[in-house]
Amino acid sequence: MVIRWRHVVGVLVACILGAFLVTWSGLISIKASTGHWRITDIVLHWVMRSSVRSAAIGTKVPAFTKGMLPMAAGHFEAGCAVCHGSPAMPRPDSVAKMLPPPPDLKDKIVTWSDAELFLIVQHGVRYTGMPAWPVADREDEAWAMVAFLRRYPELDGDQYRALTGFTAIASQGMDRLIATCNGCHAPDRLRPESLIPRLAGQSSTYLEQALIAYANETRRSGVMAVAIEKLTEAELKDLAHHFAGEGADPMPLLAGDLFERGQTLALKGDPSRGVPACLSCHDKAEANPSYPRLSGQPAAYLANQLRLFVEKKRGGGPFKEVMTRAAAKLEANDISALAAYFSARDIADQNAPN
Ligand code: HEC
Ligand code: HEC
Ligand code: HEC
Incomplete structure (x- = not known):
């Protein structure tokens, strides 16, 4: 028998009509309770x-x-x-x-x-x-x-x-929240290679602005979005107050020569390449409370945030554009040097001439 186009088309139309009828009849179950056929x-x-x-x-x-x-x-x-x-x-x-x-x-x-x-x-x-x-x-x-x-x-x-850092938490209310945050942020669990920031040592202004930025997605992190998704603004403020203030020790130094290079950049910048002196804004005794402290942060966290700033993906609080501009000309080797320097920088250096 010769197969003609009109036979093929006829069979196709019949199939489409058949499928339509079966669907329309309601015979296909969308109940999740019965499971899928194998x-x-x-x-x-x-x-x-x-x-x-x-x-x-x-x-x-x-x-x-x-x-x-x-x-x-x-x-x-x-x-x-x-x-x-x-x-x-x-x-x-x-x-x-x-x-x-x-x-x-x-x-x-x-x-x-x-x-x-x-x-x-x-x-x-x-x-x-x-x-x-x-x-x-x-x-x-x-x-x-x-x-x-x-x-x-x-x-x-x-x-x-x-x-995971999670233990069965018996406490309630604010204590319970703090324990949840410390599952990740506890200072004694942080190492230079950590991607989690240390909160101790920041101003409550900066911490609060950061938490609000996560909540309204002007700073984007899936990890922090989930960590704060059920919290009210009042709770975020209380948490910012709780974590602010305490001192922060420097991290162990990862590599000596990087520290030197980072120190020079942080103090003087590199005007020929448009890199500003970081210490003109950060870690000054009379610093703007919206400018975070960098000394003692894990090096890997600092490097990751700097990369995000360079790629214009970091976002942040009301002064985020200031930092996006400051980071614009940083190259990969600047970032590792600056991260190594600030991570191991003793806060006693705070009043070093700059
Ligand atoms: C699962 C781990 C985890 C938990 C739990 C967690 N955080 Fe975070 N937190 C992170 C990470 C990772 C970042 C960095 C995210 C980014 O890239 O912006 C961060 C960033 C932050 C920052 C910004 C700090 C800075 O230097 O810019 C604040 C503030 C903060 N967290 C507070 C909290 C509070 C308060 C809680 C408890 C409600 C909490 N976190 C719970 C992992 C966590
Ligand atoms: C709301 C429930 C839900 C949440 C939350 C969830 N998953 Fe899943 N996940 C699923 C379902 C449903 C599948 C698909 C299973 C399938 O293919 O039959 C799946 C599949 C996966 C698979 C593929 C597994 C496979 O071979 O079928 C991986 C890997 C996975 N999830 C990882 C994760 C990780 C990591 C997270 C947290 C970031 C996560 N999931 C959060 C429901 C969830
Ligand atoms: C003109 C002021 C200014 C200069 C100069 C500056 N910064 Fe910043 N920096 C900021 C501000 C403001 C923020 C806070 C952005 C936000 O809202 O999250 C910030 C944030 C950061 C952060 C994120 C810290 C955290 O906890 O998430 C890092 C890292 C950083 N700066 C490193 C540097 C480095 C390295 C340099 C030098 C190359 C530098 N900054 C120069 C103002 C400045």
């Missing part, structure tokens, strides 16, 4: 795997550092464990009824490459409850999460709790 489940996961695999091609994987882990682990506890469970807590029953249910990630992570995990964490998975990263315009936070996920399958409950 075949639907296989097809959907095949689509997900293929889509993620193709999108991951060409994605450049950055170097993972130890400093990424505490921040990502703390965020996992605050923003992922509610659905996926953790080594310290089984998946809640309520989410097991989601369709598809969020899987226990222990066995899943090994089946994805770093680039694929990044895409899932940054963009989420459509048609499932898997959300995208809370802020879209920076990638470093999702990469830190990938670094943590790589470690995740080996962690037992105690190792997980140690890394």
